[in-house]
Amino acid sequence: MLEVIDAQRRYRGGRGTGPVSLTVSAGEVLGVVGPNGAGKTTLFDALCGVGDLHAGIVRLDGRELGRRLPAELCGFLPEQSRLFPQLTALQACRFEAAMRRLEMEEDALGEHLTRFGCAGFRDTEVRRLSQGMTRRLGIACAFLGAPRVVVLDEPLNGLDVEGVLLFRRVLADYLDGGGMALMSSHILSVLDEVCERVILLKDGLVAATVDVPAGGAERAYLEVFGR
Numbered sequence: 337m338l339e340v341i342d343a344q345r346r347y348r349g350g351r352g353t354g355p356v357s358l359t360v361s362a363g364e365v366l367g368v369v370g371p372n373g374a375g376k377t378t379l380f381d382a383l384c385g386v387g388d389l390h391a392g393i394v395r396l397d398g399r400e401l402g403r404r405l406p407a408e409l410c411g412f413l414p415e416q417s418r419l420f421p422q423l424t425a426l427q428a429c430r431f432e433a434a435m436r437r438l439e440m441e442e443d444a445l446g447e448h449l450t451r452f453g454c455a456g457f458r459d460t461e462v463r464r465l466s467q468g469m470t471r472r473l474g475i476a477c478a479f480l481g482a483p484r485v486v487v488l489d490e491p492l493n494g495l496d497v498e499g500v501l502l503f504r505r506v507l508a509d510y511l512d513g514g515g516m517a518l519m520s521s522h523i524l525s526v527l528d529e530v531c532e533r534v535i536l537l538k539d540g541l542v543a544a545t546v547d548v549p550a551g552g553a554e555r556a557y558l559e560v561f562g563r
């Protein structure tokens with residue numbers, strides 16, 4: 337289980353996120369929803385070590401990890417691609433593996449790219465990829481090595497229909513293997529499909545935690561934020 341306790345990152349002027357507490361069980365996707373500026377990206381970035389949490393504790397499977405998820409345990413798909421434009425898809429994947437201290441042979445990296453629908457452009461530089469291809473590659477990098485946790489900020493942005501179907505499949509396989517995911521989306525029906533629980537962020541704080549089968553993310557969103 338992932339436990340985040342009183343995580344906080346506030347910028348000068350008070351904007352940002354926290355204190356926020358949340359849990360994610362093995363095999364679960366916890367959805368994170370909120371209007372623009374609610375603090376989702378700040379929270380995800382800080383949990384994954386892009387900018388520090390100013391306060392809070394992260395615990396994984398009972399082990400205290402300090403204020404961030406270490407790279408070897410966590411795959412991260414940021415909202416905007418941070419892949420180096422001059423690397424090929426395969427090189428970007430190799431770079432990600434090195435950053436996360438994963439020992440993967442070239443063949444395994446190639447197979448991984450194929451599984452994530454990136455085989456057709458494995459030798460193409462990132463700067464020459466379409467938005468959807470770049471997103472697929474970002475997703476492939478996040479799931480590299482089947483990390484204990486994946487943090488996915490708007491994963492469907494830019495994906496075509498095939499990409500969405502592929503994403504659903506790989507996410508389901510990952511969860512079947514006991515993985516856990518934190519995922520934001522502005523498309524509430526997507527969260528209804530894959531999440532058992534959703535947290536609603538408002539001004540950086542958790543305004544509500546919703547069991548999805550009890551009514552869905554959309555109804556909860558309307559109750560908290562109105563129309």
Ligand SMILES: Nc1ncnc2c1ncn2[C@@H]1O[C@H](COP(=O)(O)OP(=O)(O)OP(=O)(O)O)[C@@H](O)[C@H]1O
Pocket residue numbers: 347348351352353370371372373374375376377378379415
């Ligand atoms: N580097 C920064 N310096 C100061 N304020 C910031 C900085 N980054 C974000 N903020 C502010 O912190 C708040 C949370 O921003 P954040 O990007 O985390 O929201 P978000 O929920 O991800 O929004 P969106 O849905 O638009 O991506 C906003 O008010 C934003 O203006």
